[in-house]
Amino acid sequence: MAHAACDHDHHNHGVAGDGLAAELAAAEARCATADQRLTAPRRRVLELLLQAGQPVKAYDLIASYAIDGPPAKPPTVYRALDFLEKQGFAHRIESLNAYVACRKEADGHAAAFLICDCCGATREIEPRASAEIIAAGASAGYALTAVTIEAHGLCGDCRG
Numbered sequence: 001m002a003h004a005a006c007d008h009d010h011h012n013h014g015v016a017g018d019g020l021a022a023e024l025a026a027a028e029a030r031c032a033t034a035d036q037r038l039t040a041p042r043r044r045v046l047e048l049l050l051q052a053g054q055p056v057k058a059y060d061l062i063a064s065y066a067i068d069g070p071p072a073k074p075p076t077v078y079r080a081l082d083f084l085e086k087q088g089f090a091h092r093i094e095s096l097n098a099y100v101a102c103r104k105e106a107d108g109h110a111a112a113f114l115i116c117d118c119c120g121a122t123r124e125i126e127p128r129a130s131a132e133i134i135a136a137g138a139s140a141g142y143a144l145t146a147v148t149i150e151a152h153g154l155c156g157d158c159r160g
């Protein structure tokens with residue numbers, strides 16, 4: 001995916017082949033346990049996010065959804081994203097207006113992302129500050145249900 005101009009090569013951080021098949025099978029099993037269905041559109045959108053391995057904008061998902069033929073109808077992709085987000089398979093990255101697959105097993109966890117502004121490599125980390133943010137919210141009278149931290153900079157490869 002093209003990002004800011006830079007003349008070094010960028011890795012693809014996505015999963016493919018057996019790794020991808022295993023992740024999709026695990027997602028299917030997790031859905032079954034939660035009494036949910038990983039329908040074909042939900043599975044396809046998750047597959048695209050896993051293949052990308054970094055945040056993808058909804059319109060890129062719509063464009064690459066169909067392998068042959070016309071692109072997907074936008075509501076199909078948005079509904080699938082909504083499902084994946086609610087079930088903990090994906091996160092929305094507000095600052096990029098994009099979505100990224102979640103590789104953690106826990107539902108509804110606080111999320112923090114290290115985002116490379118050069119190549120787009122995004123790593124999800126354990127947000128140590130989230131408990132403090134939730135506590136600060138509580139003392140201000142807010143019952144917070146979601147905390148997402150987005151940190152921008154350059155990854156190790158791009159700093160090279």
Ligand SMILES: [Zn+2]
Pocket residue numbers: 091102103104109111124
């Ligand atoms: Zn996550």
Ligand SMILES: [Zn+2]
Pocket residue numbers: 116117118119120121154155156157158159
């Ligand atoms: Zn980078």
Ligand SMILES: [Zn+2]
Pocket residue numbers: 006008010118119157158
């Ligand atoms: Zn770069």
